[in-house]
Structures are given as C-alpha cells and as structure tokens.
Amino acid sequence: MAATQYDVLIIGSGASGGMAAHTLTKKGVNCVMLDAGPQVDFQRDRVLKAVYDLPYRGFGKPGKLAHVFQANEFNANQWVDEQQVPYTHDPKEPYNWVRVRMIGGKSNFWARMSFRLSDYEFKGKDWDGYGENWPISLADLAPYYSQVEPIFRVTGRKEGLAQLPDGEFIEDKSPDSEAAAKLKVHGKPMGMTITKIRRATGNGQLASSFNLLLPDAMATGKLTLVPNAVVREITVDKNTGKVNGANFHDKHSGRELHVAAKAVVLGASCLESTRILLNSGIANSSGVLGHYLHDQFYMSNAVVAIIPEAKNGARGFGGSGYIPRYRNLTNGEKRNYIRGFCFDFSTGNTPDPKYFGGWGEDLQKELDSARGAGFSCTMMGEVLPRFENRVSINKDVKDHWGIPVLDFKCKYTDNEFNMAKDAVESLSEVCHNAGWEILNKTPNMYPPGYSIHELGTCRMGDNPKTSVLNKWNQSHDIKNLFVVDGSSFVTGGSQNPTMTILSLSMRASEYLAEQMRAGNV
C-alpha cells in the first residue's frame, strides 16, 4: 500500500509547530506532525518526592547535564540527554544549549512571560543604524498577537508604553506591592516604569502547545501526530526542486522511514530546525543559514537587596513586577552601547546564605531576620545579531541515530558587557535611593544560551541574498518550505520571545493555507 501523502508535514510540536497545526487544520489542511520525543503523561511521569528521598539529596548526579544550569535532581529527566544528542564548541567559548524533546516541547516548561516586540525591535536599524530591520512591523503582527494572547490567557495591565506594546490581557487588577510602589517612585528619575508581569495562565496548570493548541488541532480530524520520530533530513523532488517530505528515524528501533507531504513547516525549535536544514543541504543560497545566532543574555540575581522595613516578618512587601526597557528610547541618548534591557523582580523572598559573610549560628540569625525581606531580579538584555555568531554542522560527531551534530561559535562582546554594567549600576542606584541594603550586584552573565531563548540562524528579510526566509517565514529558495520558530528572528529585543514565535507561526500558517488553496504551493 502506498504511504499517504499529506498536505503539510510539520516538524516539531512545541509552540511554533503546535500553532502551525492549530491554524492549518482549522482551515482544513491535512497535516502530519513529527516530534523527536514521547508524549508524556503529567500524572504518570511525575512522582511527588521528598528531597531527602532522592539519591543525591537534591544535588543531582555529578557531571550530568553540565550545560543545563536549570536542571536539578527533580527535573533531570525532562531535558535532552547530552550524551544521546551531543553538540560541540570551543571549550573556551561554551554555549548552553538547553533542549526538551517531548510532545509540546519547551512550551511545557516555559516561564510564561508574555510580551510583544515593539518597533524599537522590528525597525531597530532605523533607530540606531545597526544590523537589519525586520521585513515586518508591529502593525503587521499585532492582529496575530491579539489572537494568540486570548488562547494563552495572558494576564497583564495596560500601560501605554511604546517599548512594551499592550495586548489583549485578562486585566490584572491587583494593587502593586509596597516594594513595587517604592521602586516606581525612586525609579522615575531614571526613566523607569514598573509594570505588572504579563503572564500566560493557560488552564492554570499548563500554558502549552500540548494543552492549548494540539487538542484543538486533533479535534479537527486533520492532524496525525507521531511521537518519537527523529528527523534526519528534508527531502527534495529533483524534478521540481520543491521539498516533498522528510526522512526520519523511529527513536527506539532506529529504522529510517520517509513521510511524504506537499509542503513542509519546520518548527523544531530554533537550532534543531537550522540543524535539519543544514543537514539537508537546502535553503541556503544566501549563505547566512546558521549565522546571526543571538539570544537574550540573562543575569540571575543581578541585584540582590534587603528591604529593611520588611525585616522580621513585616507584611505587604511580597510581590513581583517588571521593569521594561528604559535606555536608548530617545533621540540623542549617548551611551556606550545600543539597544536595551529589562528586569523582572520579586520581593518577599529570603536571600541566599552565600550573600551573607558569616557562618553557623550567627548566619542563621541573619537569615531569620531577613526572611521574607529580600529583593532579587533577573536582568534580560538584548544581544546583537552578528554574522560571526553561528552554528554549523560537525560531520565528525554524530548523535545516537547517526545524524551529524551542531558546532557552536558564539560569544558576547562589549555591547552586551557595557549594557550589563549600566543595568546593574542603574538599578542598584534606585534600590539604594529607596533605602534598601544592597547585598550583591553582579554584572556577569552565564554563557550564551542560558536564557533558553536562542534566536536567529534562519532569519527573515526582503533580500534573498542576506536572509533565508521572506516576510511570510517562507524560504526564498523553496516556496513550499516554511520555518516558523525562533530561528526566523532578525533581532530579539529584551522581551521573552514566545508570544512573537506563536504570532509569526499563526501568520505564516494562514499564508501557507491561502497559497495552497490558490495552487501557488
């Protein structure tokens, strides 16, 4: 019996692939979806355990998941095994590639921070002359953000900020905490605004492709979902030059199969999508495939402080908030870096004992006094897309299925370092002016990749000589090939990228459905 030819093959079931399936199937397009990981059962596959019942008392097995700083002994099994799917880099220039392989992908675990990009990002070159503009503007993507946000049930408060466009929020009417109100007063001279966190609430437990997108797609009867299918390469019809499916391995047996489709949508996550394209030897007439790798650099606990009035059990200071970009927003602003950064912060926590100089009973007394009086924040900064930062195929190293792996060459430079210093100094000054005791300020970042917001390497643009995709996330070279994940980004800003990935995928998928109906693909 001849194998089915599907209308569209979707590779990857996370945010981008899930949204492609959600959009295409609703328009009657017959899709097959391959994902390299299993379908997990959140009840069966997780067991409530006391930390002292774990073999390593919560430390985790030494040396396992060396690149995944987010890993702990509870969640160690949710990440991709680096021995099974390795990657390479110069030891002096590490890259933390953090991966999840399961139905729903990383959307099962994301922090759910939900922001729109602004034209400071879409048209960044117009603002400061660096790099390239996106081929689209906020106005092009806004209608899609407005559809995505209700699906993911994003909470927030409308602020009217150009650098952080408002969305279709479930209104957050909760009052600001005492600490946030104080930050607002003392941050104003610095140009800071304090907003509510904008967060996808989903169904309360999950805000994932797995529960918000794929069930609706399955209900149409137009989606065939295949877990444990590891894609080796996309295949091309030699007569037409168009893609016609993909070769993939059954994860367990290793046997190789081919699935046929009239079009292919890649949403395997930024760098897995690019890896598949590079291993397929397609869509790279520009020579920029794999280049312009960027992310957002994160500095956890960039500023740690104690709020004196919250010591010894005082109430009202617990809470969280967000400080949007406040630098390089006006003409003529002169700094030793371009672009910007933001913070999210929380209060009401207890600072880590490492920030206190003592030990023993004295340390415990200090901790008891400071319990619930802590302020901490994570700084998130824009990383400039540079041609030099790239991934390529290392043919000498292969994964469990014999597929060549990625080699990374990526590092931060002075723009990021200078931005980090200014971020920490300016927020420390605000905290100091608020009367808070600064315990630590850290303008140091972990290796690239740590934020799990890898972007670029398959960027979009109007010029086929300098970009891989057009403004519809469609390959310049192959009209029935689309890439809908974070690899299509031109710049990343400092905002978490998931809402933008979802919106781009919805937009691209609607376009693909129209093109298929018109017979153009």
Next chain:
Amino acid sequence: MKRRRFFTTLAAAGSVPALVAQPQIQTPPPPGTPVQSGYPKLDTTLPESVGEIVPKFFTPQQFAALQKLSDILQPAVSGIPGALEAKAPDFLDFLLSESPADRQKLYRDGLDALVHAGFLNADSAKTAQILSPLKQPWTFEEPTDPLARFLRAAKADVRTATVNSREFNTAGAAAGGGSRRFGAQGLYWVSLDPL
C-alpha cells in the same frame, strides 16, 4: 479433536453459550491502559534508613577536617539538627567520590590546607582566622585563592546536604518549624521513554 469441532461440541451443551460468547464480546483495552490486577504493592524502605554511608573518598585526616568544618558552618540550632546530625560529611564523601576531577581536587586540597593550618586543634579565635575568607563579599567570579574557593564551595554544599537531609526535615517539622520551611518536596520526573 480439531479446533472447530471442539467449539461446535461445546456449543451443543446447554451451559456452554456463555463460555464461548465471552471472548466474542470482550474488547481489548486501549493502548496504555494500566494493568488491572491483584498484584501486591509492598511498603519498602530507602537504603539510608537502614544503613550508614561508608566513607571511602577522603583520608581520615581530611574527613576529620570536613567533620569539624561542617559542624562549624552548620551547627545544630534550637533543636534543629546540624550538619553532623544530618550526616552531611558522610554524604559529601559519597558525592565527591562521584564528582568531576576538578571538584575532587578542590576538596582534597582545601581539606589538606585546613589540616596543615592546624584547623583540627584550633581554638575559636584561630578557627575564625582560618575561615576569614568567608567574610569576603560574594562575587560572581570564584576567588582565585584555592582555600577561599574551597571554603565557599563547602559552605554551600554543607548547608544543602544538611537542609536536604531526612534528619533536618523530620526533626524540624516535628519541632513546629517556626518561620522556616521543612519537608521540602517536589515533583520528580521519572525517566521518560528511555532508549
């Protein structure tokens, strides 16, 4: 008797239709359905509840220094077990035995340095002087001085090994806990569909 003949014969008997009908109406359970059975589920006990860790990584002197250091860094306070009650040094001996070589060297060299500095017999003033690198403000970059680097690592590890122990959590919870949290637990992901 041939198979078809056997069933034909059975069907002729009065009580047989129910027997032969049963397989025909039974539908197989959907894939992934848990096995329903009377298999027993016995209460079991974890290894640490019945045995002591046998230290094997550190030398006796190094281990003695680790025990003293652990007791100083994380003593029992207000009836809440400290590092020694939580057997943190014993656990760290095991953890270090499985750790990367650079971590092993950090600990061995650090403990040797303590021994050579007279830490095992030091009074409180000398102890404070030996541990003085811990008074330095925490920095993102690790200290360049090997002893300072070791002490920083040990301070964090001894604390974690203590507060994550059964002894600390059960005794703390039994004591009422106060404003501190005991009984830390979480959702553990089992191995997902391994190869």
